[in-house]
Amino acid sequence: MKSLKPFAVFFIIILTALPLPGFAQVSGEFSLPQNTRRNVRSRSLPLKVVQLTEPNLAGNVSLEKALAERRSVREFNEKKLSYKQIGQLAWAGQGITDTNRGFRTAPSAGAVYPLTLYIATDEGIFTYNPQEHTLQQFVQGGISNQLAKAAFSQNAVADAPCNIIIAGSVRKLVMKYQNAARRYMFLEAGHVAQNILLESVSLDLGAVPIGVFNLDAARRICRMQRDMEPLYIIPVGYPAEKSATPKQEAKRTSPGGNAFGLKTVVLIVASKNFNEMELLQTQKAIADTGINTLIASSKTGVIMGMSGRRTHADMSIDKINVDDFEAIVFIGGPGAQEYFFNPTVERIIKQADEKNIIIGAISIAPALLARAGILNGHNVAAAPSQKSFLETAGAKFTGSFIEKDGNIITAARSQDAVSFGKTIANAVKPPSPNTNPLMQYRQQQINQQQQMNQQNQMYQQLFNP
Ligand SMILES: Cc1cc2nc3c(=O)[nH]c(=O)nc-3n(C[C@H](O)[C@H](O)[C@H](O)COP(=O)(O)O)c2cc1C
Incomplete structure (x- = not known):
């Protein structure tokens, strides 16, 4: 055993000195080597890490104006959102505003923070990391059509360039709050959702909170871990000025005309x-x-x-x-x-x-x-x-x-x-x-x-x- 020790030390020195292959920073994005066989990466090793720019703390819209103007928007045009916009929305929902204590934009019972933001764009699925203010991509490719089906064919989900899914793990709260845990998780999701909705107004974007969806299907589509429950889907995008484009119509899955998209x-x-x-x-x-x-x-x-x-x-x-x-x-x-x-x-x-x-x-x-x-x-x-x-x-x-x-x-x-x-x-x-x-x-x-x-x-x- 003694004779192996110098080799072990040598290997550790080599490994720490070498950069990881393919791990490069490109304009704020850290790309990891693509997994060629699967488009889903384990949560511990993301496909990509996007370092978001610092949130803007001086928007042009007053809180009162945002409150007065917020209206559910369910039709979007095809323009994509930038990482800057997505980062600002994620920060509004879960950003850290007290770095000493880790406290966030939205209140949390006992500062337990049981919620995670999943962000789905046509690029893939990301989770927001509040501590690092980064997006971590773990799925490649869009899921909006699948997610729309899970939401009983609500077109807003299929048409939005970005869906923010607020998910929560009641496990984190149960130890502290026992039978009030679930209620606290739902209440907190409401705070986070409202922050995102108001930030959307401030960014001149439209959004709608969606609660009518199949929980199990949404969880699977977003590749959530077992203890995670999807609580809200918030499609966000630029509001459509007129009726849907033919491309959007083709994307739509529902024959129905009512709020639920189906009979x-x-x-x-x-x-x-x-x-x-x-x-x-x-x-x-x-x-x-x-x-x-x-x-x-x-x-x-x-x-x-x-x-x-x-x-x-x-x-x-x-x-x-x-x-x-x-x-x-x-x-x-x-x-x-x-x-x-x-x-x-x-x-x-x-x-x-x-x-x-x-x-x-x-x-x-x-x-x-x-x-x-x-x-x-x-x-x-x-x-x-x-x-x-x-x-x-x-x-x-x-x-x-x-x-x-x-x-x-x-x-x-x-x-x-x-x-x-x-x-x-x-x-x-x-x-x-x-x-x-x-x-x-x-x-x-x-x-x-x-x-x-x-x-x-x-x-x-x-x-x-
Ligand atoms: C818990 C909850 C669930 C909701 N679910 C849906 C939904 O599944 N689909 C939808 O189009 N709107 C949904 N909404 C949005 C409401 O329809 C909307 O807030 C309401 O019509 C009032 O309009 P406003 O948001 O423009 O004030 C939901 C709102 C809440 C609070």
């Missing part, structure tokens, strides 16, 4: 004591045909049904724009009474009916349609307990299990949820999933989303016993 049915449930069987079976029957489904309630996040089963409400009923949906479906259970005198629900039902959008209601929920005054003269199936009330409202209570009368589809019992869902899906008439690759892809996404929702519920139960 979407919204299921409205009470914030508690809804009938789980009615919800899950109706939703599955619709989703199985490749139609996008969302759950809306008076409360978003985790909601609990009449048998104690939890589900996730994607959106608030206040945010429902009936034009975004092919069908609006009301789920029963005792909790549905919450909406009996709810002006938002009444507005949704009336607007949907005026626009001839399909309206579904099961078991006691047809009473909501009666209260909104749209059942006069219509054949209706509903729970027998609703018969006299429905008849007083002018409806024809037929005693059938399913009724389709014009745009109104009703069902009598929880056991009818599957046929109810299928009747709604047929009325929406999706293209056949067997022949449309986008629909096949969507089906996979729906399944993944459902799995993710289940995982999220388990997570919630774990941390909120």
Whole structure:
């Protein structure tokens, strides 16, 4: 062993003296040798390190002006962003402003900083390193089309020259904050997102915060580590002055014209004591045909049904724009009474009916349609307990299990949820999933989303016993 020692010392001297092959600094970019077989580099050895220029601390737009002018921008022209602009945006989100303590532009519970910015351009995917103010590239090539599909074909993601994905690792917070950790991570993501949105205004750029996307797909597309969760996608670019160019149209993946880019049915449930069987079976029957489904309630996040089963409400009923949906479906259970005198629900039902959008209601929920005054003269199936009330409202209570009368589809019992869902899906008439690759892809996404929702519920139960 003793005789090897001089050789070891010799090798160490040689290795430290030699520059790494191919490691060169070119106008602020450090290029590492390209991996010829794979376009993904492990996180410890980036493909490229971009040293960003110092952030500008004296922009021309006042904070008040930025606040007043910020508006979600979803259409961009094709002009790319420079590293300088991307660096400024990354700094606004996560830049270090107190070098002694490492504190950043956005607050963080306990200064734990669980968030990472992933930046996707047509060049590749980068992560922002706040300590060094660098971008570290670990994937070669654009992913915007894939990411747009993960965001249910939202064109803003496909068209933006830069998507900033705010991702977080709850693990970093759990030790310190236990069951508040997840909430703190989401709150922090909001701070970071707002900083980026305001910086976009200051740089004369447009941006939109996107929360509607398949978490699992986005995580895979961005090659995130297992503990990372994508929380927000922020497409940023130069706002389009007119409608999309033909190139952008060709890039677009969605045939739909609504906010979600695909045929979407919204299921409205009470914030508690809804009938789980009615919800899950109706939703599955619709989703199985490749139609996008969302759950809306008076409360978003985790909601609990009449048998104690939890589900996730994607959106608030206040945010429902009936034009975004092919069908609006009301789920029963005792909790549905919450909406009996709810002006938002009444507005949704009336607007949907005026626009001839399909309206579904099961078991006691047809009473909501009666209260909104749209059942006069219509054949209706509903729970027998609703018969006299429905008849007083002018409806024809037929005693059938399913009724389709014009745009109104009703069902009598929880056991009818599957046929109810299928009747709604047929009325929406999706293209056949067997022949449309986008629909096949969507089906996979729906399944993944459902799995993710289940995982999220388990997570919630774990941390909120
Ligand atoms: C949590 C969250 C999620 C959002 N998700 C989306 C989205 O997926 N797609 C989209 O186009 N806009 C999304 N938005 C943007 C809102 O639609 C937008 O902020 C709202 O319409 C108000 O318009 P403004 O941003 O111009 O003030 C989201 C906003 C928030 C706060």
